[in-house]
Amino acid sequence: MSVLFVSCLAVCLLPFVHTAPVSVAWCYHMPWCSDTVWSTISKECNGTEQSPINIVTADVQANTNLTSFNFTGYDDDTNLIEIKNTGHSIKVALDHEKMHVEGGDLPGLFTSMQFHLHWGNGSTMPGSEHTVDGKQYPMEGTNDTGKPESWKTLTSYLADVANAGDEACITEYISMNDLLPGVDRTKYYRYHGSLTTPNCNEGVMWTIFKEPVKVSKDLIDLFSTNVFINKASSSSLMTNNFRHIQPINGRIVTSQVTDVAGPIVPLPTNSCLSDPSVSQTEVSQSTFDLVMEEYW
Ligand SMILES: *[C@@H]1O[C@H](CO)[C@@H](O)[C@H](O)[C@H]1NC(C)=O
Ligand SMILES: *[C@@H]1O[C@H](CO)[C@@H](O)[C@H](O)[C@H]1NC(C)=O
Ligand SMILES: *[C@@H]1O[C@H](CO)[C@@H](O)[C@H](O)[C@H]1NC(C)=O
Ligand SMILES: *[C@@H]1O[C@H](CO)[C@@H](O)[C@H](O)[C@H]1NC(C)=O
Numbered sequence: 001m002s003v004l005f006v007s008c009l010a011v012c013l014l015p016f017v018h019t020a021p022v023s024v025a026w027c028y029h030m031p032w033c034s035d036t037v038w039s040t041i042s043k044e045c046n047g048t049e050q051s052p053i054n055i056v057t058a059d060v061q062a063n064t065n066l067t068s069f070n071f072t073g074y075d076d077d078t079n080l081i082e083i084k085n086t087g088h089s090i091k092v093a094l095d096h097e098k099m100h101v102e103g104g105d106l107p108g109l110f111t112s113m114q115f116h117l118h119w120g121n122g123s124t125m126p127g128s129e130h131t132v133d134g135k136q137y138p139m140e141g142t143n144d145t146g147k148p149e150s151w152k153t154l155t156s157y158l159a160d161v162a163n164a165g166d167e168a169c170i171t172e173y174i175s176m177n178d179l180l181p182g183v184d185r186t187k188y189y190r191y192h193g194s195l196t197t198p199n200c201n202e203g204v205m206w207t208i209f210k211e212p213v214k215v216s217k218d219l220i221d222l223f224s225t226n227v228f229i230n231k232a233s234s235s236s237l238m239t240n241n242f243r244h245i246q247p248i249n250g251r252i253v254t255s256q257v258t259d260v261a262g263p264i265v266p267l268p269t270n271s272c273l274s275d276p277s278v279s280q281t282e283v284s285q286s287t288f289d290l291v292m293e294e295y296w
């Protein structure tokens with residue numbers, strides 16, 4: 001069976017940030033505002049515990065505290081509320097009153113706020129933020145077309161949010177479990193990092209699922225061919241909207257068990273969990289960042 005690493009839809013459960021809005025201009029596509037200069041526009045982005053990182057599997061340490069998660073509301077197909085083009089990403093708002101996550105050594109109960117996606121340029125240019133042993137993953141692509149059904153439904157909304165600022169209500173029935181088919185959510189990497197967009201706040205507990213979401217190439221291609229940075233009539237298509245890897249600076253990545261070196265490298269699905277310091281959590285998949293915040 002062929003496995004293609006399609007341009008990534010970074011799926012990460014990211015915490016909604018309650019900090020002040022970023023006033024500085026930032027972008028992915030122009031040299032003067034791309035992620036290579038973010039460290040000069042915000043003190044946080046020049047911190048020492050930034051994300052994403054490259055995970056070196058040989059350096060991963062075992063951590064028996066990394067138990068399984070309890071997901072509440074992930075099987076409810078009425079919890080995806082709205083899809084929006086933010087000008088930097090495609091963001092899907094969730095019914096946070098009904099969606100929670102706990103366990104997995106998280107410091108409490110977290111509510112799932114939104115997820116957003118990172119991608120490259122079509123199914124041949126990957127766009128995951130985290131890398132594993134130097135490899136960048138897209139959402140994994142299969143030879144099927146229009147699969148899975150949940151992603152076909154979700155991507156059918158992309159044409160409605162072509163312009164930055166566009167938003168559309170999600171009226172079709174899709175659950176979070178539907179969007180994560182076949183992903184074993186008991187196997188993941190954990191480390192402390194930051195948000196991957198300005199202001200790059202640190203204190204985020206990242207959870208990166210080892211297994212990718214499998215989505216057919218034709219659906220992955222829809223992200224880099226339907227969504228624009230600004231107005232569809234006068235701007236570029238949104239492509240390569242991911243931050244490049246940051247120095248690890250001595251941080252330790254842990255997992256349930258250390259990876260045994262072998263011919264098959266585990267595939268990542270980035271999951272960023274929890275930023276206790278700002279009451280937020282993010283969990284993500286390499287094509288899909290799920291944002292969570294602490295539940296009160
Ligand atoms: C997928 O397509 C490629 C290229 O056409 C082919 O080599 C491969 O065998 C196909 N894989 C499956 C599982 O059909
Ligand atoms: C970033 O931080 C380093 C020290 O960690 C400092 O030397 C450097 O000047 C800082 N860069 C900017 C643009 O502030
Ligand atoms: C596991 O949890 C215990 C109790 O909170 C803590 O002391 C220990 O350092 C943790 N182990 C790791 C590997 O994080
Ligand atoms: C997860 O749910 C199970 C079953 O409801 C419960 O026994 C367990 O204590 C929960 N774990 C956490 C960490 O909340």
Ligand SMILES: *[C@@H]1O[C@H](CO)[C@@H](O)[C@H](O)[C@H]1NC(C)=O
Binds near residue numbers: 121122239
């Ligand atoms: C994306 O891919 C398309 C088709 O291959 C190409 O025309 C375009 O220049 C690429 N865009 C970027 C930013 O690389």
